[in-house]
Amino acid sequence: MNNPIIVPTQSYQRLFVPPRIIRKHFILVSIVVLQLVISGQGFSLRSPTTQFQQHNQEHQRGEILEGTIQEQAIINGEIIMPKDNSSSSSKNNTKKNKSQPSFDVKSCWSKAGIGTCFVLEETTHKKFQVVFDLGCTPIFDQTMTASHVVLSHVHMDHFGAIFGHARAHSMVCGGSTPTYYIPEELVPKIQKARELFSDIDATCRDDPESQAQKREKGLLNMKIVPVQAGKEIEIKQKKVHNGVKYYLRPFDVSHCGHPSLGYSLVSKTCKKELKEEYRGMDGKELGKLARSGVAINGTEIVEKIQACYSGDTNLDGLILNGENSSQEEADADVQSRRNLKEALTAPLVMCELTYILESDRELAKERGHINLFDIQPILKSHNRELTKDKNHDKGDNSDDNARVQNDQKFIFYHLSSRGRTAENILQTMATALPDDVVQKSEVALASFPSTTASHLLKDNGCISIADFVNHSPQKSSST
Numbered sequence: 253m254n255n256p257i258i259v260p261t262q263s264y265q266r267l268f269v270p271p272r273i274i275r276k277h278f279i280l281v282s283i284v285v286l287q288l289v290i291s292g293q294g295f296s297l298r299s300p301t302t303q304f305q306q307h308n309q310e311h312q313r314g315e316i317l318e319g320t321i322q323e324q325a326i327i328n329g330e331i332i333m334p335k336d337n338s339s340s341s342s343k344n345n346t347k348k349n350k351s352q353p354s355f356d357v358k359s360c361w362s363k364a365g366i367g368t369c370f371v372l373e374e375t376t377h378k379k380f381q382v383v384f385d386l387g388c389t390p391i392f393d394q395t396m397t398a399s400h401v402v403l404s405h406v407h408m409d410h411f412g413a414i415f416g417h418a419r420a421h422s423m424v425c426g427g428s429t430p431t432y433y434i435p436e437e438l439v440p441k442i443q444k445a446r447e448l449f450s451d452i453d454a455t456c457r458d459d460p461e462s463q464a465q466k467r468e469k470g471l472l473n474m475k476i477v478p479v480q481a482g483k484e485i486e487i488k489q490k491k492v493h494n495g496v497k498y499y500l501r502p503f504d505v506s507h508c509g510h511p512s513l514g515y516s517l518v519s520k521t522c523k524k525e526l527k528e529e530y531r532g533m534d535g536k537e538l539g540k541l542a543r544s545g546v547a548i549n550g551t552e553i554v555e556k557i558q559a560c561y562s563g564d565t566n567l568d569g570l571i572l573n574g575e576n577s578s579q580e581e582a583d584a585d586v587q588s589r590r591n592l593k594e595a596l597t598a599p600l601v602m603c604e605l606t607y608i609l610e611s612d613r614e615l616a617k618e619r620g621h622i623n624l625f626d627i628q629p630i631l632k633s634h635n636r637e638l639t640k641d642k643n644h645d646k647g648d649n650s651d652d653n654a655r656v657q658n659d660q661k662f663i664f665y666h667l668s669s670r671g672r673t674a675e676n677i678l679q680t681m682a683t684a685l686p687d688d689v690v691q692k693s694e695v696a697l698a699s700f701p702s703t704t705a706s707h708l709l710k711d712n713g714c715i716s717i718a719d720f721v722n723h724s725p726q727k728s729s730s731t
């Protein structure tokens with residue numbers, strides 16, 4: 253009954269104001285209190301003794317409470333869900349907390365060797381954005397407000413715009429510092445480049461002597477966080493909305509010896525609910541129990557793999573080679589492979605694909621990229637049952653349901669142009685890929701010329717292969 257409950261720290265804060273100060277500075281205190289109310293921040297006016305006693309009582313109960321709902325429930329004798337800064341209504345919070353976050357690609361642009369960038373947005377609450385790779389692309393303006401940028405590796409087409417982003421973000425977001433998650437080995441070079449870019453930016457012909465000072469002042473606002481394969485890292489938000497925190501789980505990929513990572517993006521939702529044994533109980537009874545020190549609320553962390561981003565890799569980086577680890581293998585390698593396995597189960601998989609001709613399979617492997625004909629072996633290594641049936645008849649609904657078994661979407665990106673059109677790429681992919689993959693796939697083609705498929709381009713910069721197949725002239729004439 254009195255099992256300890258570990259409750260994560262909330263952004264809830266207390267403000268202690270001694271009564272003497274209240275009397276002396278009544279107007280000033282009133283303004284501060286009014287501002288706190290307007291900004292929606294929690295506060296309490298209590299003596300230090302009360303706070304200390306409260307703290308002791310909490311620990312005697314074996315609960316670790318850091319400004320949490322259990323504390324409020326006991327003070328007020330009411331069952332209140334945890335305070336959440338994003339909303340003033342605890343009732344609303346309860347509802348929102350129950351809906352899991354989900355992600356979609358808001359915008360993407362990609363072409364091999366030119367630039368790659370993905371802007372992902374959480375679609376349920378729309379409170380969180382993350383950018384994967386930041387090469388120079390036409391969607392730069394859509395990345396500017398994003399506070400979190402994750403780099404798969406540091407080839408120019410994937411990181412070329414980060415310094416511009418740091419400056420632009422600071423300008424449009426009131427001096428805020430964005431965070432860049434970068435493979436650990438590459439961090440010293442990025443730091444050097446940051447200093448050099450800042451130095452160049454501070455150049456002054458009229459007053460060269462003040463340059464050192466200017467450089468100091470003008471160092472680009474960037475928080476750089478080193479990332480290692482197999483080590484989970486939290487994407488630290490300024491404010492946690494709806495009890496959801498986000499994490500990156502990086503895994504090693506294979507890109508010609510360049511330090512490159514793939515990622516899964518994971519959400520962890522902290523849910524606090526009345527324990528099952530107390531549901532249906534009268535409110536007053538619950539209040540009594542809470543006051544007597546019974547922990548009536550339980551805490552549950554619900555984890556969800558949201559998205560996978562492969563970065564640049566050849567098929568070796570995504571093939572899952574068994575699950576048994578040898579004794580010599582380091583823990584980080586084992587965890588890295590687990591992260592890869594888990595990543596490919598995400599509802600949204602962004603997978604690089606550079607070459608589409610079967611004759612280029614060896615070339616793709618040598619150059620550290622994926623070939624269209626590698627997709628099937630990769631998915632099979634992850635135990636996917638694939639339907640090869642290309643004689644897909646739209647009228648046969650029962651079979652449709654069997655083919656598209658899970659709610660997973662693939663977005664293929666990083667295609668090589670080599671004078672190809674969007675139609676040419678889509679047609680080749682529709683022919684080569686298993687039917688159930690075709691049904692779930694989109695291709696980042698905003699940068700490719702198109703004559704008949706341009707109207708299929710979605711706002712996110714992708715064309716669905718199934719849309720292309722269904723709108724192709726052959727299909728129309730045969731139905």
Ligand SMILES: [Zn+2]
Pocket residue numbers: 364365368407409410564666
């Ligand atoms: Zn690339």
Ligand SMILES: [Zn+2]
Pocket residue numbers: 405407507564
């Ligand atoms: Zn690369």
